[in-house]
Amino acid sequence: MPEALYRRVLLKLSGEALMGDRTFGIDPKVVNRIAAEIVEAHRLGVEIAVVVGGGNIFRGVSVAAEGGDRTTGDYLGMLGTVMNALALRSAVDRLGVPAVVLSAIAIPALCETFTQRGAMTHFAENKVLIFAGGTGNPFFTTDSGAALRAAEMGCDALLKGTQVDGVYTADPKKDPTATRYEQLTHQEVLAKNLQVMDAAAIALARDNRIPVIVFSVHESGSFVDVLRGRGRSTTIAG
Ligand SMILES: Nc1ncnc2c1ncn2[C@@H]1O[C@H](COP(=O)(O)OP(=O)(O)OP(=O)(O)O)[C@@H](O)[C@H]1O
Numbered sequence: 561m562p563e564a565l566y567r568r569v570l571l572k573l574s575g576e577a578l579m580g581d582r583t584f585g586i587d588p589k590v591v592n593r594i595a596a597e598i599v600e601a602h603r604l605g606v607e608i609a610v611v612v613g614g615g616n617i618f619r620g621v622s623v624a625a626e627g628g629d630r631t632t633g634d635y636l637g638m639l640g641t642v643m644n645a646l647a648l649r650s651a652v653d654r655l656g657v658p659a660v661v662l663s664a665i666a667i668p669a670l671c672e673t674f675t676q677r678g679a680m681t682h683f684a685e686n687k688v689l690i691f692a693g694g695t696g697n698p699f700f701t702t703d704s705g706a707a708l709r710a711a712e713m714g715c716d717a718l719l720k721g722t723q724v725d726g727v728y729t730a731d732p733k734k735d736p737t738a739t740r741y742e743q744l745t746h747q748e749v750l751a752k753n754l755q756v757m758d759a760a761a762i763a764l765a766r767d768n769r770i771p772v773i774v775f776s777v778h779e780s781g782s783f784v785d786v787l788r789g790r791g792r793s794t795t796i797a798g
């Protein structure tokens with residue numbers, strides 16, 4: 561079995577995936593399964609930082625679409641990511657690996673506030689880092705937060721664990737004829753306007769030469785498989 565290809569990675573974890581079969585919120589069974597995979601990867605010696613999404617709780621654009629205030633909606637979305645992060649920390653901790661939540665928005669009663677130096681100290685202490693609150697700014701997404709933190713933390717790769725098993729010629733949930741790419745460049749993703757990740761995140765990854773690997777977080781063992789260069793995924797690099 562090959563060991564991990566990477567020394568330090570940023571896992572972008574889909575908020576929507578944490579719902580499992582529910583229509584809203586967090587399914588503890590899903591959180592526990594993903595936590596076990598993170599712990600397995602950590603035991604391979606990979607340094608792991610996680611950015612959690614919030615699509616299972618709140619999206620600012622949905623609030624705006626119903627006539628609400630987009631900025632308030634975005635802050636609600638960021639708070640949702642804090643809830644997901646706390647649930648994941650608790651699950652990883654229970655498996656015997658220390659984990660810490662670092663939020664872009666200060667909520668000192670619940671978690672630490674993100675600083676790059678503080679986060680590096682936690683890596684040196686062999687912890688799993690869980691970044692919450694996205695970038696801390698409205699009008700962004702947790703994908704952009706993931707690209708930002710991957711650059712700040714010097715990660716070798718950004719692994720996007722999402723609803724689909726790679727990047728397709730079109731959204732596979734809407735177009736059943738869409739076909740999956742094995743490999744693309746960041747520039748191709750932007751030029752073809754492939755919407756698996758927002759353009760700001762792809763551009764930031766491109767400018768910092770960070771490969772992005774898109775895989776399905778619904779497949780058991782997929783995170784560790786990707787770390788070992790196996791399984792179904794799309795690599796965005798070059
Ligand atoms: N060309 C494409 N290839 C693959 N997926 C695509 C493409 N275009 C759109 N998508 C959609 O993008 C989605 C993933 O992006 P998105 O960031 O919205 O969700 P997520 O990863 O589940 O995160 P969250 O729930 O935290 O917002 C996929 O579920 C897929 O339906």
Ligand SMILES: O=c1ccn([C@@H]2O[C@H](COP(=O)(O)O)[C@@H](O)[C@H]2O)c(=O)[nH]1
Pocket residue numbers: 575612613614615618619620621633634635636637638640641693694695696697698699700701702703704705
């Ligand atoms: O930097 C950020 C990150 C997120 N938001 C808001 O949170 C929700 C949930 O994040 P997802 O990336 O969709 O999972 C997002 O829709 C935004 O409303 C933000 O404002 N800034």
